[in-house]
Amino acid sequence: MEFKRVVVTGLGALTPIGNTVPEYWNALVNGVSGAAMIKSFDTTYFKTKFACEVKNFDADGFLGRKDARKLDPFVQYALFSTEEAVKDAGLDFDKLDTSRIGVIWGSGIGGLKTFLDEVVNFAKGDGTPKFNPFFIPKMIADIAPGHISIKYGLRGPNFTTVSACASSNNSLIDAFNYIRMGKANMFISGGSEAIINEAGIGGFNAMHALSTRNDDPATASRPFDLDRDGFVAGEGAGTIILEELEHALKRGAKIYAEMIGGGMSADAYHMTAPHPEGLGAALVMKAALEDAGLNPGDIDYVNVHGTSTPIGDPQEIKAIQEVFGEDAYRINISSTKSMTGHLLGAAGAVEAIAAILALQHNIIPPTINHFNDDPAFDPRINLTFNKAQEREVNIVQSNSFGFGGHNASVIFKKYQA
Incomplete structure (x- = not known):
């Protein structure tokens, strides 16, 4: 079987050091740290009090308050980075065969904030099961590609890869393989995560996995340094548009790179x-x-x-x-x-x-x-x-x-x- 070539035609990023791809790249080249004291919850009793949080992200402004409340942050992040990637790739889905465009997305945990909030609310109550009707669809890890496909009307293969911190690389590999085998023309692929909350930080603290360098958060993530003491939790999303080469050329797409392998x-x-x-x-x-x-x-x-x-x-x-x-x-x-x-x-x-x-x-x-x-x-x-x-x-x-x-x-x- 002769494999088709697969190229990258769009990028989107929401990260602790930039809310767009250009901002992210500029911060990377200039060595900017995204670590700071946590603002999203009270860390008084936590061993680690800092993280790399997404900054200046306005979910209500992006989605509208009503829709934002129906989505866990990991889905909000996914939709945000994907919108940038779709625009970057110059995609007009009305002119494309959407039955051959899919979404494969990675998330290691999914809606942890939603799960935490619902369980806490139940525990504080009188035992009566008063759960939000959006509890399950907000929490499940597969819901991000579901929302992406609904937003853009994409009817190709659609699922989530869950392999902890390898999840979004697995999503890219799966998308790559579907395209090169001729089973789809294009995929929106990538991953999102939102674990900077009491359960996420507390859980990783219990494992002694996180840095506890609370006196100097900006320098806490120090790979390969003698004094490294654990990872720093981050959050955000990245979207990559993978496309079959001839399909991309036919629509005059710009091409960032070619994906040639995955293991x-x-x-x-x-x-x-x-x-x-x-x-x-x-x-x-x-x-x-x-x-x-x-x-x-x-x-x-x-x-x-x-x-x-x-x-x-x-x-x-x-x-x-x-x-x-x-x-x-x-x-x-x-x-x-x-x-x-x-x-x-x-x-x-x-x-x-x-x-x-x-x-x-x-x-x-x-x-x-x-x-x-x-x-x-x-x-x-x-x-x-x-x-x-x-x-x-x-x-x-x-x-x-x-x-x-x-x-x-x-x-x-x-x-x-």
């Missing part, structure tokens, strides 16, 4: 910890390279999972050294989570956008907040510390790993006719 693997090791030898991470990068028909030496930049956890960061670099060999010293590596925090199920999409823009601009966004070298990392590896670097970028790879041992990696290259 998936499992650690089969532990509920939350990565494999100590980076086995799953190595397998998924090899799988993506094989799918794309590439050698390790073809990659110029890897946007790593790089969460700023003591055990996670070394395993990923160990895997990169195994997969890339001597080329590990030639490529650029960076973790944009140092700026955005960890967007969980939305991380893959938001970071894939960063990788695609690195291709566009020949600029590697930095890993900020590096203060002290960790002897666990070979100093010959270019982790792009603290400052963006210019270089020729032709092919990029972006990794996402999730609780449960889920791993997904995607590869994009500069488009050539």
